[in-house]
Amino acid sequence: MSTPPLLSVTWSDHVTGRRGHLVVDRLVRGVASGGLRMRAGCTLDEVAGLARGMSMKEALHYDPSSRYVPLGGAKGGIDCDPRSPEAYGVLVRYLKAMRPYIERFWTTGEDLGLTQDLVDRAAAEAGLVSSIQAVYPLLDDEAQARRRLADAFEAEVEGIGLDELVGGCGVAESVLVALDRAGRPYAGTRVALQGFGTMGGATARFLSRSGLAVVAVADVQGTIANPDGLDVEALLAARDPYGTVDRSVLRAGDTELPGDAWLAVDTEVLVPAAVSYAIGSEAVERIRARWIVEAANMPVLPEAEVLLTGRGVAVLPDVVVNSATNAWWWWTLFGDIGADADGAFAHIRTAMRALVGRMLDRAEAEGTTPRAAAHALVEERLTEIAERYGCY
CATH class of the missing domain: 3.40.50.720 (NAD(P)-binding Rossmann-like Domain)
Incomplete structure (x- = not known):
């Protein structure tokens, strides 16, 4: 997996000057998956490495008999302390800037420094239907699938x-x-x-x-x-x-x-x-x-x-x-x-x-x-996925 990513974007916040990044490592059926992190010092290289890791994680769970077909890999990152009073505004503006990507091909969610509740609230404020809306066209029954995921997110186990x-x-x-x-x-x-x-x-x-x-x-x-x-x-x-x-x-x-x-x-x-x-x-x-x-x-x-x-x-x-x-x-x-x-x-x-x-x-x-073995498994799975669905 030494090929460069498909897409690399760096954003600068016009209010605070803080920077954010999006890297799409690869697409499968036109969609990539990967969370959004927020931490002080987050770099483009870090996000690129994480995006490549997402391609690998997706591929490792490929099962031809499953309904879930692994997506491509992507990652977002914002250079900001999530505890900063500016953090939420930065998050909303980042999501507004990334809205065309999220609407079309990047599905994202919580990662280091962010909770899913916060991502969902900011995504709504940024005018998005959902942080994972790019995957909806791939679903057999979108309404049922969204209801099932919403129910899963409402489930608690002993208070967590x-x-x-x-x-x-x-x-x-x-x-x-x-x-x-x-x-x-x-x-x-x-x-x-x-x-x-x-x-x-x-x-x-x-x-x-x-x-x-x-x-x-x-x-x-x-x-x-x-x-x-x-x-x-x-x-x-x-x-x-x-x-x-x-x-x-x-x-x-x-x-x-x-x-x-x-x-x-x-x-x-x-x-x-x-x-x-x-x-x-x-x-x-x-x-x-x-x-x-x-x-x-x-x-x-x-x-x-x-x-x-x-x-x-x-x-x-x-x-x-x-x-x-x-x-x-x-x-x-x-x-x-x-x-x-x-x-x-x-x-x-x-x-x-x-x-x-x-x-x-x-x-x-x-x-x-173990890492070399995992990478070898990834290469085999990525080849199978590409043969079945193409490179993008």
Whole structure:
């Protein structure tokens, strides 16, 4: 996947001067899928890498027997702190500027720094029917499909929206597959997470309920740690909308450590679930984990992954691990699953277990890394999709 993207757009806000980007990596049946992130320092190169990753995530879930046909890959990004008082106005103006693309071929939704509710509100203010309206012409029954997706977004599981849990379900299942293949029991396996927002928080819940001990969680205020395990549910209930935990709920055995302390915690599994480029080569010697499971997009830098592989640390790549959120949207919209949580979780677990298994089987057979195996699977799937639907 070394070809340049189909489309790259940079926008400047006439009010604040802030910049935003859109990259469409490829189209399938004239449509591309990929979320919109907002963070200070977001760059065009970052968005281009994320767009390419979306092409890969879509392709990995290709199943000729499914109603859902994978779309192309795209991504949007805005260089702005989502906590800034200017952020919402910037978001609305960005969506107004990108309206022709969203109406025709870019389907988007929440990503780092944004919630789906906020994207939906801003999209309506920008004059859009929906942030995913470009896919509507591909649906057999648009009204029924939109109703089904709306019902799924209204579903809650113990106070947390289903849409906020599906990605973490996929990440957790990826961890469990790796443990199963290594013969490692869940009980006694420790995990540390960077990020406690939508993806990190949901991952922590599913892993904790599977018997793993969540021993460290990092947010913007620092790392919360307890070698005996944190009370995940109490921390989830004490989050603000950005995933920051109210420290007043910490128990006597919980300690507060610096923000990067999660890297060096004595643990078997590390889950970077926040920002890109979180683990560079300078961090490798601090890491004690056996597995790094990429819940965030592009959290491990390539040079760091080479060093980690040399130390026997397996890096499970983002294009597989965090792909369930995107796939759940389309499985629901196209009608492969209904709007209920039990059906969604069952479908995600089955699909992710099969996908992670295929990736690890191939890595073992070819003596390569999980990421290289995933990329090989992508190339095969993209070829099949192009043969069936063409290049655009």
